[in-house]
Amino acid sequence: MRIAVYGAGQMGAAHVRHFSVLPDTTIAGVADADERRARSAAAAVGATPCPDLDSLLALRPDAVVIVVPNIHHAAAAIAALERGVHVFCEKPMATTVQDARAVLRAVERTRRIYQLGFNRRFAPVYTGLREILAGGVGVFSGTMKMNDGDMRTPVWFSDPKISGGFMYDTAIHLLDLVRWLLGPVQEVRCLTRSSCYPDQDDAVMLLRFHSGALVAFTTCGHATWTGPLERLELFGDHAALVTEGFERLTYTPARDQPAVTRDFAAFPVPERLGYAQETRVFTESVARNQAGGPTAEDAFRAVEFVDACYRSAAGDGAPVRLVPYQLDS
Template sequence: MSDDYADVRTGIVGLGNIGRYHADRLVDLGVPLAGGMDIDAEARASFTDHYDAAVYDDYHDLYDDVDAVVITTPNKFHEEYAVAALERGLHVLLEKPLAHTIESARRIADAASTAEGTFRIGFNNRFLNAVQHIRNRIENGELGEVTHVEANYVRRRGVPGRGTWFTRKEISGGGALIDLGVHAIDLSMYLLGYPDVKEVSGVTRSEFGGRDDYAYLKMWGPDSGPGTFDVDDSASAFVRCAGDRTISLETAWATNRPATHEFVVRGTEAAARFDLKDGDLTIHSAGSDGQDHLLDTAVEMRENDTHTDEQRAFFDAITTSRDIGGGIDEAMTVQRIVDAIYRSSEGGGTVTLGDAET
């Protein structure tokens, strides 16, 4: 625990699984958990029993008693809660994605651009030790010019509960792409240095979630059948950025292949391949000194809790005013890429993003 954050009274908006996941880590970090808000009475009762914290059914009352909020509600409600918090001058950590639509995302961005408080989006995977190690190697020039990222975030059967808000487009804004794909897009852009995006081409598919014979195993929620499933369960995309830097993306909740969370970061001097789930990291290079050779170097990393490190960076930014990245500009770039993939899939072609959009 730390006393560094003892003056930042923090609330949770949305007291479901991810809200409690954040609350556990706030307590471990020594952040004062000032309360939580949810419209569901059962969620409020469970939260206050577990954390001995105040609970509210109206976010205005919570906002009166806190300095910062972590927002973990379904995507459709991000705008209402985030904009109100930003207009109150609160610090905001908003779980990904930024919003369920590009229009809603823009309204959050407008509020964040003039807000006094710190705003960060919940791209926790960039805090993985393996990712930070690669980023350090890139900054030191060890990979040369990084030109392409192969990004895979693929489950075999992992729809997060058919019938939950995740599988209803009106509330979620999309399926696997907006749920898992945003992580892969942010990581790829982060390792490329967030260059300007020029063109996006992609296809989203719904091949498994609407089937009566979907093989449900175990995920975030219960399986209620295909009746309300109206989102994508996989996406393939290609993103072209300034300087001919590119991203190839594969993301899926369900597909007939082994699950993979492998990323390959290709540079002119070396490449890095890592697994997002188990942290395995290998550096691939070649040499001509002595005898020509190929070199594969395994790098063993200490495991870390990415949500804890994300929260630590967020509260460090609040208490020191240090820029940690992951702010509104990067969040909007990810949202625009997601929106462009959906538009490309619907229109059957490449979407060009102008300077005003990127």
């Protein structure tokens, strides 16, 4: 399978490494507006450096990995899909619901595989958490946090005209994750402020799920890099599930039972963070021509969720009900 990588920054170079080690997979080309970065990433795996997406797609890859600034994700994905190329795209799918819907329609029209880079769905700490929940543990309430130490890398991170906004770049990971764990969200209330950067780099949310569960979520972009940078605490009938970063999962099944902790710190980083698993799932999906990872609809729902958060924030925390947009409208 021939893979092309569009974007050779930090994450682009990481995806070059992750895909290049898969069996029966080669990196055909790497494109970046920075010619030096494209050459460096391509040389590491014997690929062809390219200056732009058109020249990259001219190499006739089976699939393209999109790792450019957020504002360009939708147009790049549609261009690749229309040329019959399968797409793995880093989050977000798009920075507006309208653009996300356009990508979704392109996926439906071309019948190509589209997978979004929600790596947490593959990380052992979170797959382990989901397995426990699937065993019948009911969740009544919870808290979660996800922080960035700063918003200086990449250079466009704090510019909402490029990133779409802080929640499209960082918080979207846990917003997708909590939907995956607890089911559809019924209502969101969100407050934001600009604290250290031009963007709204602090957000506090209250989420109400269709199940009745209530979850509070805080996220900021100026927390320093002291871990854990993300943490979930979910509470049931005298039961608790707690994650600490990607490293630990602790489950207390009942009031009079001891806590059980699973530690993933010794796992190799690509496996611990879910990157190795998501790349394998994508290539297997392409080989079978059957979606297996976070799909285009999952990606669309995540954009819809972030959009609802920003609409609530614009109304000073007014409740916004998530009445899903009709995908075929």
